[in-house]
Amino acid sequence: MNATDRIPFGATGLMMSRLGIGGGSLASAAGEGGVKAVVDAAWDAGLRYFDTAAYYAGGESERRLGLALRGRKRDAYVLGTKTGRYLLPDGTDRFDYSAAGTEATIRTALSRLHTERLDLVFIHDVQPSLHGDAYEAQHALALKGAFPVLQRLKAAGVVGAIGVAMRDPVPILRLLQEAPFDAVMLAGACTLLHQEACEALLPHCVATGTPVLFAAPFETGILATGATPAARYRYKPAAPDLLARTAAIEAVCARHGVTIAAAAIRFPLLCPAVKGVVVGHQAPSELAANLALLAAEPPVALWSDLLAQGLIRAIPA
Template sequence: MKTKTWDRIGNGGLTFTELGFGTAPLGNLYRPVSDADAQATLDAAWDAGVRYYDTAPLYGLGLSEARLNPFLRGKKREDYVLSTKAGRLLEVCPPDQRTGIGKFFDTPSRREVYDYSYDGVMRSLEASFERLGVDSVDILFAHDLDIFTHGSKQASDARIEEFMRSGYYAMLALRDQGVVKAFGAGVNEWEVCQTLAERGDFDLFLLAGRYTLLEQEALQSFLPLCQKRGIGIVLGGPYNSGILATGPKPGAYYNYSEAPRDILERVARIEAVCRRHGVALIEAALQFPALHPSVVSLIPGGQRPEEVKSNRAILDAAIPQDLWRDLKAEGLMREDAPTG
């Protein structure tokens, strides 16, 4: 598998495999996954050459991190890159009060408590160490400082202020002390990433679903800023939560909800161009974001070994340059989108 070496501040940096693994689905996202199936999926990722794994306390309310524990045990620490997140603490609660009812299934009875303070970041990382069973993580992301999570720009801005006044300095200290190699934020909106990049010394952003075959607005200002400053992008949600994998079929998902008509129509037009070139929509969707020089890894995730194997095979599919040119010519892709 292709790799990309990233070293923004000269501390040795990190080597990412082009395909990483996002472990939110192994937190029983949308359906229960057995321990055996979770381990089989992680083993399939390793066998496919994946060496970057991303997790978070939120995913399955600790379950995702706990499932990485036996998988990583026995592997040499220098053989993989590991990221987790901070911004939520988990506290024990009655089962009917747990976070994520209807979203995460068969999880521990825990509820999230947002805490972007210095102490909150440190406590979160300490708890992650215990669940993961490791002595270090490579990347720590501030999790979900966005409108999607907090409900309004005002609420998002308040969380950003809380983090920049306090938790940011915890992450800075962890990097400066060598506890982590890099820090950043994992969010659903590029505008929030840009705000953070303009205010602090961030290394990496995990951007979910906002630079895809369907959406390239991040090219307006955010991605050029990343290139200028050497900031790396881990690209989550390359299928826009489903529609770029399934195609524009009835009930297709976009942004975790049923896709509206205009999105269905646009994806249908993109798929038609792909079909003319003998390329599956899902192949173009996964390969396109990786063509941007700031993108260090793609993390589509998966709940079954077959999904991991499929994503690996998709990266090997041949994509003719004429496909990208035709998408631009038909106004379905920004003219300034890098295409190799």
């Protein structure tokens, strides 16, 4: 697999590289100069999808990515952002899926990113684990507030495709069944540690031709490093049971001559609906490493062995 090959992203008309540059951890830790270095390295390698969100680093991700991309031919790359979830200066979250809030977010994103259009806009994190008792109201507002605004902006050429982005596959599927979304960004639920999306969401996306971008294939660390004492899982130290399971997966990978990182980054791409993986890179060296991982081809027997040993529940297909 050549990660720089650009393939059709469903029926959106966009051409997507297999590896996307994620702006979450990138903007938070790499700083303005680090973001530019990674973007420059990605560009030189031939990668052309750049992902960000209003939420990441309180908007700094959009601003830094905009500066790093400024001056490049706009038709040469695909740019995505997200709306609805925001990080306040005190570190707390704010959610706003209203029509007015969505319109304001898009105006701000266009300014920060120094562009006149956004190729992909995802409604961000409409999931019960984040909203609790307010989930039903927030779900309804996303459909009645944010979505119609994005449809209008799409008709005006300001927005390309409209998607849903979150970790939980169940509310994603609900939104897809209730409105004509163009795309999905799934962060988790189809990794070597979790395969919940294989139960209903990914089969639905295959059946309907809905393209998927997969984010966080390494579960924020542990599936890149393996079961080391310092391994992190979803931004926190990994629990003993996860370390043990990861070590078992790692051992099977080793028997097939594959690193756990190479298996992890390729696993979601087994599903034909998944068109690319999006990873945050702190430095050009990390980018080079992930390009090399995607170039590796794990043997088919690896997946069947993991399934037979009960280390994964399903193979995405």
